[in-house]
Structure formats: structure tokens, C-alpha cells
Amino acid sequence: MLFTSLTMxxxxxxxxxxxxxxxxxxxxxxxxxxxxxxxxxxxGSFINGLREQTQAELDDDDAASQARHLRRxxxxxxxxxxxFGATVFWGAWVSGxxxxxxxxxxxxxxxxxxxxxxxxxxxxxxxxxxxxxFFILPLQYxxxxxxxxxxxxxxxxxxxxxxxxxxxxxxxxxxxxLERNAKIQWGIMVCVYGLSHAPALLxxxxxxxxxxxxxxxxxxxxxxxxxxxxxxxxxxxLRRRPVARHISREFSMRAWWLGSLGAAxxxxxxxxxxxxxxxxxxxxAFIAAGAGSFGGLVMLALKxxxxxxxxxxxxxxxxxxxxxxxxxxxxxxxxxxxHSVRWYFKLSL
Numbered sequence: 001m002l003f004t005s006l007t008m009x010x011x012x013x014x015x016x017x018x019x020x021x022x023x024x025x026x027x028x029x030x031x032x033x034x035x036x037x038x039x040x041x042x043x044g045s046f047i048n049g050l051r052e053q054t055q056a057e058l059d060d061d062d063a064a065s066q067a068r069h070l071r072r073x074x075x076x077x078x079x080x081x082x083x084f085g086a087t088v089f090w091g092a093w094v095s096g097x098x099x100x101x102x103x104x105x106x107x108x109x110x111x112x113x114x115x116x117x118x119x120x121x122x123x124x125x126x127x128x129x130x131x132x133x134f135f136i137l138p139l140q141y142x143x144x145x146x147x148x149x150x151x152x153x154x155x156x157x158x159x160x161x162x163x164x165x166x167x168x169x170x171x172x173x174x175x176x177x178l179e180r181n182a183k184i185q186w187g188i189m190v191c192v193y194g195l196s197h198a199p200a201l202l203x204x205x206x207x208x209x210x211x212x213x214x215x216x217x218x219x220x221x222x223x224x225x226x227x228x229x230x231x232x233x234x235x236x237x238l239r240r241r242p243v244a245r246h247i248s249r250e251f252s253m254r255a256w257w258l259g260s261l262g263a264a265x266x267x268x269x270x271x272x273x274x275x276x277x278x279x280x281x282x283x284x285a286f287i288a289a290g291a292g293s294f295g296g297l298v299m300l301a302l303k304x305x306x307x308x309x310x311x312x313x314x315x316x317x318x319x320x321x322x323x324x325x326x327x328x329x330x331x332x333x334x335x336x337x338x339h340s341v342r343w344y345f346k347l348s349l
Contacts, residue, residue: 030218030273031090038083045079048072085326089217097203101145104199107327108137112191114324118306119183124173128164128184136160137192144196147203149342156193161185186302191324194295194331197338204338204347206275215273216341219281220288222270223263224333227289228296231259247301256293263289275345288337295332299324 049072088107092100116129136156143152165181201220202213235255242249267285271278341347 030215034086034218035090038079038086042079042083045072045075049076085221089214089221092199092202092214092217097199098145100199100202101141104195105137105141107323108141108192108195109133111195111324111327111331112137112187114322115187115191116184119187121183122173122175122180124168124171124175125180125184127167127171128181131163131167132160132184132188132192136163136188140192140196141199144200144203149200152196152200153339156188160188164188190299190328190331194335195327197334198330200338201334201341204342206345206347209275216275219267219270219274219285220333220337221330223267223285224289224292224329226266227259227263227285227293228329229259230262231255231293234258244297244301247304248297251297251300256290259293260286260290280344284337284340287340288333291336292329292333296329298332299328 052072088103092103095103112133121129140152140155143149143155164184168177168181168184198217198220201216204213204216232250232255235250235252238252238254241252241254243253244251264282264286268278268282270285271281274281276284
């Protein structure tokens with residue numbers, strides 16, 4: 001390996017301190033730590049809310065009180081989403097490979113539904129949508145659960161790419177034919193193909209790392225989330241030089257670099273829970289976070305084109321709840337991370 005052939009300090013190549021524990025014990029510790037931190041954060045948030053409420057009763061500045069209230073509501077909403085994500089993550093591990101595949105399949109179904117319902121479709125698209133929801137999506141996850149990674153990697157980019165336009169053509173509606181099919185293809189690629197690589201990480205088999213796939217998924221989510229946090233903080237503090245002003249006034253390459261490098265440092269700190277050494281973990285985290293950040297920009301461009309501020313347009317009656325806004329970055333990061341890991345470590349199909 002390229003990285004392992006380099007001369008590195010001993011702390012970078014030190015064995016996993018938990019190597020004597022079983023895989024179940026190690027992952028159990030991961031979830032105890034994760035839920036413990038979330039519980040402490042929730043308690044701290046509750047106490048801080050009581051303190052701010054008391055302060056608001058004594059404060060005559062209604063504008064400042066309202067601003068604090070809005071910040072507290074926003075933080076509470078984000079904390080609930082983190083609890084939801086952690087619970088989904090735990091459920092995926094507890095239910096085993098089959099349960100994890102089914103769970104992420106349901107998330108893909110809901111995300112694809114949000115994507116499609118907020119775009120303009122016609123009656124002639126019904127056959128293509130039935131094919132996407134009730135054939136391509138379940139087949140993609142069946143291949144994932146069965147570890148058929150050779151066909152899993154090409155089902156949607158190749159066979160779905162051919163099948164969807166055929167189904168649409170058979171409907172006999174040529175109006176905006178290319179535009180309509182492109183939208184459906186994009187939805188399948190992002191919501192089904194991209195997200196299906198998350199449970200696939202649970203099923204990758206590294207020599208000497210069997211049964212620890214949950215750590216890989218946790219590593220991916222942690223570094224991508226941290227990279228997004230650093231990028232957002234950098235875009236707010238640095239002088240803005242947006243590269244796509246009509247899509248986002250906050251996205252800049254300086255912020256992208258800082259976010260990706262921050263994720264790389266986070267990855268090197270978490271290398272001991274992965275089959276990587278520190279430099280490998282740093283490189284993989286940089287790749288995943290960078291891809292996820294560009295994916296977020298792409299999804300923002302799609303929202304601008306669709307004329308919506310968020311995929312969860314609560315003012316409509318589409319049933320969209322904003323799930324795609326929360327997992328869009330992961331939908332781009334997961335396939336890049338999965339195939340980078342499999343290629344570099346030459347894992348068998």
C-alpha cells in the first residue's frame with residue numbers, strides 16, 4: 001500500500017486499543033458513547049432553555065428575546081434530527097444486514113418521493129415512476145443485501161438509464177421527453193443509487209475487520225457532518241467569494257478546502273475505529289467530505305431550478321418532510337467513499 005509504505009511515527013501505526021474486544025462489544029461501546037453524548041446535550045439544552053426563559057421574563061428587549069427563542073428552536077430541531085439519525089443508525093446495526101438494507105430502502109423510497117412530488121411530471125411519466133419505485137428501487141437494495149456488488153454498481157447507471165426512457169416512450173407522450181426523463185434519472189441516481197451505498201458499507205468485508213462495518217458508516221457520517229460544519233463556519237467568517245453566486249452566496253472554494261481539511265483531521269482522529277491507518281483515514285475523509293460538499297451544491301442548484309427553498313415544502317400537500325435536505329450530502333459522499341475504499345484496498349466483489 002502507498003500509505004503504509006511510508007515511514008510514520010509510532011502513534012500513527014499503533015494497534016487499535018480495543019482490538020481485544022469482540023466486534024459486538026466494540027460497536028456496543030460506540031452506541032453507548034453516541035447516545036450518552038446526545039443525552040448530555042439534550043439535558044444541557046433543556047437547562048439552558050429554562051435559563052433563557054427566566055432571563056426573557058426579566059429582559060425588556062423583546063427583539064433579543066425573540067432572537068434567542070428562534071435560535072433555541074432551531075437548535076432543538078437539529079438535535080431532534082440527530083437523535084433520529086442516531087436511532088436509525090442503531091436500528092440498522094441491531095436488525096442485521098437484512099434489516100439495515102430494508103431500513104435504508106424505506107429511506108430511499110421516502111427521499112425519492114420527496115424529489116418527484118416537488119417536480120413537474122405528466123401522465124406519461126406514470127409507467128417510468130412505477131418502474132422506478134416498485135422495481136428498480138427494491139432490486140437495487142436486494143443486490144445490496146446479497147453483496148452482489150458487481151451488478152449493484154451498474155444496475156442504475158446502465159440498466160435503469162436504458163429502461164426508464166423506454167418505459168416513457170411507450171407511454172406515447174413526447175412533450176419535454178428529455179427533460180422529464182432526466183429528472184426521473186436524477187432522482188433515482190441520488191435517492192436510490194447514492195443512498196444504497198450506506199448499507200453497503202456495513203457489508204464490506206476487510207480481512208481482520210469482520211463484523212465491524214457499523215464503524216465504517218459511523219466514520220463516514222461523522223467526517224462528512226464535521227466537514228459541513230467547518231465549511232459553514234468558514235463561509236460565515238471569511239470574506240465571501242462565491243463561485244456560483246446565482247446558486248449559493250455562501251459556497252466558496254476557500255470554505256470548501258477548509259471544510260474538507262477539517263474532515264480530514266477528524267478522520268485521522270477516528271482512524272482507530274476503521275481498518276485504515278491515520279494517513280489512509282485522512283485521505284478517505286477528505287475525499288468523502290469534498291464529494292459530499294459538492295453534492296450539496298448540486299442539490300441546491302436543483303432546488304433553485306425547481307423553484308423551492310427546501311425539498312420539504314411544508315406549505316404544499318405533497319407529504320414532503322425535508323428528509324432529502326438532510327441526507328442529500330450523504331447520497332453523494334457514500335458512493336464515492338464506498339468505491340474509493342473498495343478500489344484502494346482491492347476488496348473482492
